[in-house]
Amino acid sequence: MTPLPAAAPRVVVLTGAGISAESGVPTFRDSGGLWEGHRVEDVATPEGFAHDPDAVLRFYDARRRAAASALPNAAHRALARLEGALGASVLVVTQNVDDLHERAGSRNLVHMHGELRRALCVACDARPRWSADLADRPPCPVCGQRMLRPDVVWFGEMPYDLDRIENAVVACDVFVSIGTSGAVYPAAGYVALAAAFGARTVELNLVPSDAVVPFDESRAGRATDIVPAWVDEMVGRS
Ligand code: APR
Numbered sequence: 001m002t003p004l005p006a007a008a009p010r011v012v013v014l015t016g017a018g019i020s021a022e023s024g025v026p027t028f029r030d031s032g033g034l035w036e037g038h039r040v041e042d043v044a045t046p047e048g049f050a051h052d053p054d055a056v057l058r059f060y061d062a063r064r065r066a067a068a069s070a071l072p073n074a075a076h077r078a079l080a081r082l083e084g085a086l087g088a089s090v091l092v093v094t095q096n097v098d099d100l101h102e103r104a105g106s107r108n109l110v111h112m113h114g115e116l117r118r119a120l121c122v123a124c125d126a127r128p129r130w131s132a133d134l135a136d137r138p139p140c141p142v143c144g145q146r147m148l149r150p151d152v153v154w155f156g157e158m159p160y161d162l163d164r165i166e167n168a169v170v171a172c173d174v175f176v177s178i179g180t181s182g183a184v185y186p187a188a189g190y191v192a193l194a195a196a197f198g199a200r201t202v203e204l205n206l207v208p209s210d211a212v213v214p215f216d217e218s219r220a221g222r223a224t225d226i227v228p229a230w231v232d233e234m235v236g237r238s
Helices: 046-051 053-068 074-089 100-104 162-171 187-196 223-237
Strands: 011-015 090-094 109-111 114-121 148-152 174-178 200-205 217-220
Touching: 011 074, 011 162, 011 187, 046 053, 053 114, 053 148, 074 090, 074 100, 074 223, 090 162, 162 187, 174 187, 174 223, 187 200, 200 223, 217 223
Parallel strands: 011 090, 011 174, 090 109, 174 200, 200 217
Antiparallel strands: 114 148
């Protein structure tokens, strides 16, 4: 096991839908997951949006309302505690579009797949904070045009902040993956990148994911149980 440096270890935490599951936010690929009830092509691609924008806007309006009524759980809070203890050397990279990490207190955070609490104007590229519905086609607060869509990265679109994420992954001492199936790239490739640059890699997931490069350590269980325990160890060690 790679000993941790004396100074605060640089930690990259990748999270997926599994960390929000116990807050009542459905995952995508588990039984009862979002992709069981909806065809990805219909609601998570630019083509699906072009084909039936009203259905797509209603789909994300419902997700935005559901996420707004959800509460952060012990796993979200534990990661905020880790940041509190280790400071800026902790970066949370989330694939999730809910704002439960922020509401739990995480600040050093990247939403690589966008946010339900933002809209994206197709006309002027503005990304205003947004909490209301979009299906009634409200005007963009910047350009006034009624061409707002959810600021969620769809399949075939480029995720956000890739340079910042990759720079943090190649420089980290510990890479931990929480509540993700490892089915979607580029996120699924970060464990291999981190390992290639000498980081210790840890997976905290309900069931071990089928990651291409095995993790140094894999713990199975519910996020609200295994994440606080792991954070206690990290904080205890630092
Ligand atoms: N605690 C820990 N892990 C959990 C829990 C839980 N309570 N519940 C489910 N999981 C795990 C599942 O075992 C699974 O490995 O979380 C993972 C969820 O996987 P997905 O549903 O595939 O979600 P995610 O990996 O975040 O999806 C990645 O795919 O659909 C796109 O853009 C979307 O960001 C998303 C990306």
